Structures are given as structure tokens and as C-alpha cells.
Amino acid sequence: xxxxxxxxxxxxxxxxxxxxxxxxxxxxxxxxxxxxxxxxxxxxxxxxxxxxxxxxxxxxxxxxxxxxxxxxxxxxxxxxxxxxxxxxxxxxxxxxxxxxxxxxxxxxxxxxxxxxxxxxxxxxxxxxxxxxxxxxxxxxxxxxxxxxxxxxxxxxxxxxxxxxxxxxxxxxxxxxxxxxxxxxxxxxxxxxxxxxxxxxxxxxxxxxxxxxxxxxxxxxxxxxxxxxxxxxxxxxxxxxxxxxxxxxxxxxxxxxxxxxxxxxxxxxxxxxxxxxxxxxxxxxxxxxxxxxxxxxxxxxxxxxxxxxxxxxxxxxxxxxxxxxxxxxxxxxxxxxxxxxxxxxxxxxxxxxxxxxxxxxxxxxxxxxxxxxxxxxxxxxxxxxxxxxxxxxxxxxxxxxxxxxxxxxxxxxxxxxxxxxxxxxxxxxxxxxxxxxxxxxxxxxxxxxxxxxxxxxxx
Ligand SMILES: Cc1cc2nc3c(=O)[nH]c(=O)nc-3n(C[C@H](O)[C@H](O)[C@H](O)COP(=O)(O)OP(=O)(O)OC[C@H]3O[C@@H](n4cnc5c(N)ncnc54)[C@H](O)[C@@H]3O)c2cc1C
Numbered sequence: 001x002x003x004x005x006x007x008x009x010x011x012x013x014x015x016x017x018x019x020x021x022x023x024x025x026x027x028x029x030x031x032x033x034x035x036x037x038x039x040x041x042x043x044x045x046x047x048x049x050x051x052x053x054x055x056x057x058x059x060x061x062x063x064x065x066x067x068x069x070x071x072x073x074x075x076x077x078x079x080x081x082x083x084x085x086x087x088x089x090x091x092x093x094x095x096x097x098x099x100x101x102x103x104x105x106x107x108x109x110x111x112x113x114x115x116x117x118x119x120x121x122x123x124x125x126x127x128x129x130x131x132x133x134x135x136x137x138x139x140x141x142x143x144x145x146x147x148x149x150x151x152x153x154x155x156x157x158x159x160x161x162x163x164x165x166x167x168x169x170x171x172x173x174x175x176x177x178x179x180x181x182x183x184x185x186x187x188x189x190x191x192x193x194x195x196x197x198x199x200x201x202x203x204x205x206x207x208x209x210x211x212x213x214x215x216x217x218x219x220x221x222x223x224x225x226x227x228x229x230x231x232x233x234x235x236x237x238x239x240x241x242x243x244x245x246x247x248x249x250x251x252x253x254x255x256x257x258x259x260x261x262x263x264x265x266x267x268x269x270x271x272x273x274x275x276x277x278x279x280x281x282x283x284x285x286x287x288x289x290x291x292x293x294x295x296x297x298x299x300x301x302x303x304x305x306x307x308x309x310x311x312x313x314x315x316x317x318x319x320x321x322x323x324x325x326x327x328x329x330x331x332x333x334x335x336x337x338x339x340x341x342x343x344x345x346x347x348x349x350x351x352x353x354x355x356x357x358x359x360x361x362x363x364x365x366x367x368x369x370x371x372x373x374x375x376x377x378x379x380x381x382x383x384x385x386x387x388x389x390x391x392x393x394x395x396x397x398x399x400x401x402x403x404x405x406x407x408x409x410x411x412x413x414x415x416x417x418x419x420x421x422x423x424x425x426x427x428x429x430x431x432x433x434x435x436x437x438x439x440x441x442x443x444x445x446x447x448x449x450x451x452x453x454x455x456x457x458x
Pocket of ligand 1: 037038074075076077078079080081082093112132133134135137138139140141142143144145146147148149150151194195196198199200201313314409410412447448449
């Protein structure tokens with residue numbers, strides 16, 4: 001097996017001749033630039049990189065790697081690296097743009113490098129919206145393959161639940177179009193199994209008839225964390241599925257990139273996306289607005305194209321670790337425990353500690369079954385911290401209320417790949433591992449939340 005260190009320029013040149021895109025080796029002018037991604041905690045150091053220009057390039061590049069037994073990593077935006085690709089071939093999809101909307105069928109078809117803002121804008125022209133997440137900058141494919149927990153999740157479910165077709169180059173270099181009727185195992189596995197089964201070159205999925213919402217953020221001074229968290233917890237069980245919300249404890253550094261009112265202090269940020277009328281939204285938000293002294297209030301009727309303002313996620317690359325745990329419930333004791341771990345008097349290093357309310361459509365199985373679990377979870381807890389050696393104290397400290405499962409899209413840093421099994425129920429993971437054994441027996445696609453191949457009957 002060639003693990004990559006012996007890859008020499010002639011082999012790269014051979015691949016280069018077959019691609020429309022670019023093949024780069026360490027030391028080449030653009031190599032460092034093309035390697036850059038959003039989360040800088042992971043430093044990939046592949047032996048070579050194929051900056052692919054289309055599906056045919058992907059097929060050539062994967063075939064090249066397969067023939068040499070080279071492991072393959074995939075990067076679009078770098079928002080979700082789970083392990084460093086320190087040898088082998090990195091397929092960089094960022095130049096594979098392209099979003100096509102079918103307004104009659106209410107579907108979108110997107111290429112591998114598409115980012116959510118492109119789909120949001122294209123769909124909005126037809127009064128439609130995708131099931132994107134909090135940041136319009138994340139990649140459509142990486143987000144969706146991990147489930148895709150979005151701003152309208154309680155109303156419409158996980159993004160993966162609405163995928164209708166996956167075009168993918170499997171680790172043997174073959175192209176497939178997997179649907180509910182074709183390559184059904186692959187179709188099930190890819191929707192939830194993340195990047196384990198090959199390179200997705202295009203995705204097709206349903207859009208929803210949403211062009212506006214009542215949403216934004218309520219920002220409270222950190223000293224009111226206990227009152228606000230308990231008020232939010234008391235409020236969530238009764239809100240309609242048209243409303244999806246989250247609460248974050250923000251401990252943001254005193255740097256210029258952060259808005260002055262958030263710098264160097266603890267702030268509680270409640271984020272709301274309500275699909276009903278503004279009037280109803282205002283009424284629903286009343287108890288929260290009264291929960292503590294507001295530092296800022298951005299709740300307003302807005303076009304869906306402004307949905308990125310709800311969470312106001314960072315847009316500049318930063319190095320961070322992200323951890324997660326699904327919670328069965330959030331009772332008073334759980335809220336107090338979280339306050340002790342991350343509230344105003346806690347010695348907490350996390351930049352953000354976030355709770356997202358689940359339930360509604362994310363709690364129900366999709367029409368076409370997929371590998372996204374967590375239908376029984378009530379909240380998703382996640383933390384984001386700068387590089388630090390300390391264990392994930394907040395997430396571990398909430399284990400008593402956890403389902404024991406993690407949401408893989410909220411697990412990012414070089415050391416989170418081996419937690420993949422905790423992203424699934426045992427039966428789901430076993431089936432994923434069996435499909436992996438058929439599709440990728442050599443585990444060439446291992447620089448991800450890796451599902452090690454396990455032949456059936458293992
Ligand atoms: C600011 C921010 C906000 C976020 N908000 C949400 C949210 O609201 N909801 C949510 O569910 N997640 C959210 N995420 C997590 C995000 O969805 C995941 O990290 C996702 O994996 C990012 O995909 P990417 O392609 O942008 O990143 P990359 O780091 O480029 O890719 C991550 C992984 O996705 C896989 N992948 C990407 N493209 C392909 C492809 N074409 N074929 C096969 N595999 C591929 C690979 O395994 C790759 O390692 C957020 C992340 C950030 C940083």
C-alpha cells in the first residue's frame with residue numbers, strides 16, 4: 001500500500017493531466033491557501049491536494065487514490081474538521097459551485113462546494129427556503145450529511161430528512177445516484193453517516209415555502225443567567241413547532257471583531273425563529289423579554305434571507321474545539337447543574353455553551369428512513385472553546401441528563417473522530433459499519449467521524 005509519503009511529482013502530474021481542476025503538492029505556491037479552512041484548530045497536511053472542478057474530476061481523483069490505496073480526505077469550507085488529514089489525498093471541493101432551483105417541484109440541486117447563503121438567496125427568488133443552519137457560510141453537503149439541525153428544525157425536521165437524491169463517488173472511484181429506490185443502503189447511510197462513504201458531488205433536496213419569519217436574538221446581561229435560563233426552560237415545552245429557539249451563554253473575548261456590547265463579559269443570548277405572524281411571535285416572546293435586563297433585542301419580522309442574523313455566528317476563521325451531548329430533558333436540576341458549570345460564577349473556558357430545543361419534526365422519523373438518530377432527545381447541548389488541554393467539563397458534567405449520544409455536526413476538532421460511534425444508536429452504528437465494509441473495506445475515507453468497516457456477522 002502506498003500511504004502517500006512516496007507520492008512524487010510525476011504521479012501528481014499524471015493526475016493533473018486528467019483533471020480540469022488543479023493538483024497541488026506541499027510547497028506549491030497555492031497549497032497553503034487552498035488548505036485553509038474556517039476551523040483552524042485542525043492542520044491538514046496531505047501529500048497532495050486535488051482542487052476539483054467537477055464531478056468528473058472527483059471520479060478521477062478518487063480512482064487515482066483507490067489504485068494506490070491512498071487515504072482520502074474531503075474539505076469544502078473547513079467548518080467541521082474532525083481529524084487532521086496528515087497523509088494521502090485531500091479533495092478540495094470549494095470550486096464546485098452551482099445551485100439550481102426547481103420552483104415547481106420545490107427542490108434544489110447543489111454542487112459539492114455550495115454554501116448555504118447561495119441556496120438561501122436562490123430559493124428566496126421563488127418564495128422558498130432550505131433547511132440551513134445557523135451560519136449561512138457552512139457547506140451544504142457537510143452540514144446535511146451530518147443531519148443538519150437548522151433554524152426551522154422543529155417545524156421541518158433535519159435537513160437530511162428532505163434529501164431526495166445523492167450523487168456520490170464511492171471509494172472505488174465509481175459514480176452513483178442514490179435515491180429512495182436506487183442504491184438504497186447507500187442512500188440511507190450517507191444521510192447521517194457523514195463523509196464515510198465517498199465524495200458527494202451533488203445533492204438534491206426539498207425546499208419549504210418560507211420567505212419571512214419573526215426572529216432574531218434577545219441578549220441579557222450574564223448576571224441574569226439563572227433567571228433567563230429557567231424562564232427559557234419553563235417556556236420551551238409550550239411553544240408551537242413553528243418556533244425553534246436556542247439559548248447560548250456567550251463568553252466572548254475583548255477583541256475588536258466582537259460587537260462592543262458582547263466583549264469580555266458573559267452574555268445570555270436567546271435565539272428565536274418563528275414562522276407564524278410577527279404579532280404571534282411578539283406575544284410568544286413576552287415572557288422571555290421580561291426574564292431579565294436586556295442588553296440588546298433584535299427580534300423583528302425579517303425576510304428569510306436575513307436568517308444568519310438570528311445566531312450571528314462568527315464569519316472569520318478561528319481555532320476552536322466543539323463538543324456536544326444530546327439531553328433527554330432539561331429540568332430544574334439540569335438547569336442548575338449547567339449554571340454551576342457555565343454560569344456567572346463558574347470557572348468556564350467555553351466561548352459558548354449552547355442549548356437548542358429539539359422535539360417537533362426532529363423528534364419524528366423521516367418519510368424515507370436515514371441514519372440520523374436522536375429522535376428521542378429534547379435538547380442539543382454543545383460547547384465551543386479555544387484550544388485548551390482541559391477535558392470537556394460542561395458536556396461531561398451534564399452526562400446525567402444526556403442520552404449518551406452526541407450530535408456529530410457539533411463535534412469538531414482534531415480529536416473528535418474517534419467519538420463517531422457515540423453519534424448513533426448501537427443498531428444504527430452496526431448497520432453503518434456493515435455498509436462501510438461493503439463500500440469502503442480499506443477505510444480509505446477515514447479523515448472524518450470515522451465509521452470503521454465491520455463485515456456483517458461481525
Ligand atoms: C459557525 C458554525 C455554525 C454551524 N451551525 C450548524 C447548525 O446550525 N446546524 C448543524 O447541524 N451544524 C452546524 N454546524 C456544523 C456544520 O454543519 C458541520 O461542521 C459540517 O460538517 C460543515 O461542513 P463543511 O463542508 O462546511 O465543512 P468541512 O470542514 O469542509 O467538511 C466537514 C466534513 O464534512 C464532510 N464533507 C464535506 N463535503 C463533503 C462531500 N462533498 N462529500 C463527502 N463528505 C463531505 C467531510 O467528512 C468533511 O470532513 C456549524 C458549524 C459552524 C462552524
